[in-house]
Amino acid sequence: MTGDAKTLQAIKFDRDNITLDILDQLLIPYATKYISIESIEDAFQAIKLMQVRGAPAIAIVGAFSIVMETYSNLKKSQEKSRTIDDLVKSIHYLITARPTAVNLSNACLDIEKLILKEFKKEDSVDQHTFDIIYQYSVALYDDDLNNNFKIGDNGLRYITETLKAQNFTGPFSIITICNTGSLATSGHGTALGIIRTVFNKLSKDAGEKFWLDHVYPCETRPYNQGARLTTYELNYEGIPSTLICDSMASSLISTLSKQRKVKNLIAPVKFIIAGADRIVENGDTANKIGTFQLSTIANYFNSNSDKESGIKFIIAAPRTTIDFKTKTGDGIIIEERPSHELTTLNGPVLTNNGVGGKQTVGIATPGIDVWNPAFDVTPHELIDCIVTEDENVFVKNSKGEFNLNV
Numbered sequence: 480m481t482g483d484a485k486t487l488q489a490i491k492f493d494r495d496n497i498t499l500d501i502l503d504q505l506l507i508p509y510a511t512k513y514i515s516i517e518s519i520e521d522a523f524q525a526i527k528l529m530q531v532r533g534a535p536a537i538a539i540v541g542a543f544s545i546v547m548e549t550y551s552n553l554k555k556s557q558e559k560s561r562t563i564d565d566l567v568k569s570i571h572y573l574i575t576a577r578p579t580a581v582n583l584s585n586a587c588l589d590i591e592k593l594i595l596k597e598f599k600k601e602d603s604v605d606q607h608t609f610d611i612i613y614q615y616s617v618a619l620y621d622d623d624l625n626n627n628f629k630i631g632d633n634g635l636r637y638i639t640e641t642l643k644a645q646n647f648t649g650p651f652s653i654i655t656i657c658n659t660g661s662l663a664t665s666g667h668g669t670a671l672g673i674i675r676t677v678f679n680k681l682s683k684d685a686g687e688k689f690w691l692d693h694v695y696p697c698e699t700r701p702y703n704q705g706a707r708l709t710t711y712e713l714n715y716e717g718i719p720s721t722l723i724c725d726s727m728a729s730s731l732i733s734t735l736s737k738q739r740k741v742k743n744l745i746a747p748v749k750f751i752i753a754g755a756d757r758i759v760e761n762g763d764t765a766n767k768i769g770t771f772q773l774s775t776i777a778n779y780f781n782s783n784s785d786k787e788s789g790i791k792f793i794i795a796a797p798r799t800t801i802d803f804k805t806k807t808g809d810g811i812i813i814e815e816r817p818s819h820e821l822t823t824l825n826g827p828v829l830t831n832n833g834v835g836g837k838q839t840v841g842i843a844t845p846g847i848d849v850w851n852p853a854f855d856v857t858p859h860e861l862i863d864c865i866v867t868e869d870e871n872v873f874v875k876n877s878k879g880e881f882n883l884n885v
């Protein structure tokens with residue numbers, strides 16, 4: 480069975496019996512239920528409805544769903560077997576489920592390339608097709624998991640070096656947005672993976688002069704991935720945290736920084752760490768709506784405070800999130816979501832007897848015009864550091880440019 484036993488498992492792929500189950504993330508934190516994915520269409524729906532979400536997790540589920548589709552094809556008679564051309568068309572359809580995260584299209588296009596190297600379009604899907612896709616998908620999962628741990632360690636090193644260079648001592652806090660943990664990846668996570676690693680290795684008794692004391696996850700309106708998923712993961716890991724609305728970040732930073740000036744044991748915000756759905760060649764980064772805003776806040780506090788109270792803005796993502804075909808953030812397609820995600824809230828009714836059935840409540844003027852982009856693009860100018868699985872984290876050169884192509 481594929482998975483990271485120590486953390487929450489969003490994706491369960493049974494490598495021997497060829498079954499795929501995903502945790503229905505729309506039910507968390509109130510219920511833990513897995514749903515079975517048997518085809519590309521099942522994955523398309525689950526991705527579109529956000530039952531699985533997060534750039535790496537979407538790609539892995541997408542790839543495994545192609546395994547499932549070819550597996551079920553093997554059980555069919557030769558006449559009913561699909562052609563490679565049919566399969567390629569379904570793969571292209573799958574990519575459209577969520578257009579901004581590049582990982583899904585990267586994985587799908589890799590699979591297409593691998594099968595078209597071995598087959599002609601009119602050939603039938605067969606055992607060899609299955610083997611190619613199976614091997615690719617299992618490796619995608621395993622690499623993602625290994626890389627997340629490397630991202631955690633590389634982020635830890637950057638944070639430690641930054642704090643040492645600032646002569647910072649004492650407790651510090653981190654703000655994060657969206658969910659970038661085990662639920663959004665194969666396990667451990669990217670931005671939340673760094674937080675997890677830093678919390679475990681830079682604890683109060685780790686021997687350094689500073690330690691991670693507190694995490695502030697942003698609610699992440701309108702879909703509330705921070706409130707529903709990140710808080711759940713932080714609780715699960717026992718990492719001290721306090722939920723904030725997206726609009727509270729500047730006020731929180733300023734309040735903690737003023738308090739710290741009079742009381743040493745206050746943990747000021749030293750880092751804002753976000754994941755990424757697509758990083759383009761110059762370092763511009765598409766991520767959950769609200770990320771750009773956080774980077775401008777970090778920038779404000781950097782330019783308006785002494786060195787010791789500066790805040791670094793970090794993007795954490797595997798290299799599979801880098802899109803070298805797109806030069807700048809202007810080339811990124813931003814997914815727009817339905818208006819009801821902004822004008823209504825959907826969740827279970829909480830009663831004295833526990834958790835009841837789901838209900839939708841209205842929170843805006845009926846029929847109001849709505850703009851609901853799921854992502855925004857943070858300009859590279861506002862990003863201090865991009866952490867990937869590469870040992871050297873990416874920081875800008877003297878001209879203010881990232882060179883991710885090394």
Ligand SMILES: CSC[C@@H](O)[C@@H](O)C(=O)COP(=O)(O)O
Nearest residue numbers: 532533534657659663754755767
């Ligand atoms: C490790 S996941 C990185 C990003 O995908 C994450 O921060 C994010 O924006 C996810 O958005 P979502 O719309 O929930 O799929």
